[in-house]
Amino acid sequence: xxxxxxxxxxxxPGIFFVALTIMLGVAAVNTGNNLxxxxxxxxxxxMALSGLSSFLNLVGLDFxxxxxxxxxxxxxxxxTIWVKNxxxxxxxxxxxxxxxxxxxxxxxxxPKKTMSVYLWVSFPKRxxxxxxxxxxxxxxxxxxxxxxxxxxxxxxxxxxPKPLSCPLPSAIFHQGERExxxxxxxxxxxxxxxxxxxxxxxxxxWLATARLNKLVIKEYEGGGIKDVxxxxxSGIEDIELHLSRLTYLTNTLFKAGYAxxxxxxxxxxxxxxGLQQRKNILKTLALYEG
Numbered sequence: 001x002x003x004x005x006x007x008x009x010x011x012x013p014g015i016f017f018v019a020l021t022i023m024l025g026v027a028a029v030n031t032g033n034n035l036x037x038x039x040x041x042x043x044x045x046x047m048a049l050s051g052l053s054s055f056l057n058l059v060g061l062d063f064x065x066x067x068x069x070x071x072x073x074x075x076x077x078x079x080t081i082w083v084k085n086x087x088x089x090x091x092x093x094x095x096x097x098x099x100x101x102x103x104x105x106x107x108x109x110x111p112k113k114t115m116s117v118y119l120w121v122s123f124p125k126r127x128x129x130x131x132x133x134x135x136x137x138x139x140x141x142x143x144x145x146x147x148x149x150x151x152x153x154x155x156x157x158x159x160x161p162k163p164l165s166c167p168l169p170s171a172i173f174h175q176g177e178r179e180x181x182x183x184x185x186x187x188x189x190x191x192x193x194x195x196x197x198x199x200x201x202x203x204x205x206w207l208a209t210a211r212l213n214k215l216v217i218k219e220y221e222g223g224g225i226k227d228v229x230x231x232x233x234s235g236i237e238d239i240e241l242h243l244s245r246l247t248y249l250t251n252t253l254f255k256a257g258y259a260x261x262x263x264x265x266x267x268x269x270x271x272x273x274g275l276q277q278r279k280n281i282l283k284t285l286a287l288y289e290g
Contacts, residue, residue, distance in 0.1 A: 004150040006055070014144035021047070047144065054147040057140045060087040061095075061109075063151060065131055070282075072247070073126045073162040084114040096148075098135040126161045126243070126286045130154070160286045163251060164244035192216050227271035228253055229261040230281070232288060243285050250285070254278045264288065 010018070021043040028036040064082040071077040083106055085092050095106040101121040109115055123129055137148025192208055194216060208216040230249060236242050246262075253260045254273070261271035262281045269280060 009146045053141045067157045072160045079119045085109045094140045096137045099132045160282045161243040161247045163248040166245040227259045231263040
């Protein structure tokens with residue numbers, strides 16, 4: 001985590017106010033009018049109080065950024081920014097959080113409280129990405145000045161390839177037809193195994209589940225889910241297009257209950273089902289370098 005020094009920029013209303021204050025000061029000196037002296041002094045005091053309030057408004061803030069667990073390239077993702085006010089008795093007002101991906105606002109943050117703001121973002125590339133530098137700023141209290149600082153946290157997160165719709169391989173459809181034909185006939189019990197995400201709850205073996213204190217599934221001959229192995233052949237011209245299609249197929253096949261694997265020139269993931277296997281495949285696709 002790194003914070004820069006405070007930076008101050010004057011706004012258009014601030015320019016007008018400063019110019020008016022200078023004009024009144026010059027008029028007071030030339031005329032010796034005590035009332036003009038008093039007005040100019042009040043305006044200078046207001047500027048000083050505005051600067052102090054602006055400074056206190058931005059000190060004592062901590063930030064935590066959360067990225068969705070699954071984020072895909074070129075797709076909108078909701079970034080969560082947690083803002084904590086460590087000041088014991090002073091709230092913060094009108095906090096702006098600006099990034100190259102967009103700007104969001106937090107109107108009010110009580111002392112010793114943590115609140116969240118959200119920002120829709122989109123990342124153009126897959127792979128490991130760093131959080132962008134943020135600028136924390138505020139026009140509080142009078143919009144005469146904009147005070148802020150830059151905030152950077154050395155945090156990386158993984159962006160999956162953009163899913164691109166494509167037809168499912170015809171072999172999968174033929175496989176599904178064979179499965180339906182088998183299910184019309186007699187299915188023979190094969191074995192018991194632990195339940196994984198995507199299994200049909202109608203096949204739960206309740207006696208074994210009660211005995212082992214975890215869900216156990218009955219497997220049948222002819223009723224199991226077939227294996228599908230996705231591959232990344234060498235020499236593909238448009239590798240990004242291929243990875244996008246494989247990302248779409250991975251999500252679609254896992255949702256349909258298939259056991260999916262992945263084969264590259266240097267890696268082989270045997271077909272499995274479950275959330276962890278899907279994450280492993282998506283991670284491999286995100287980090288693939290052909």
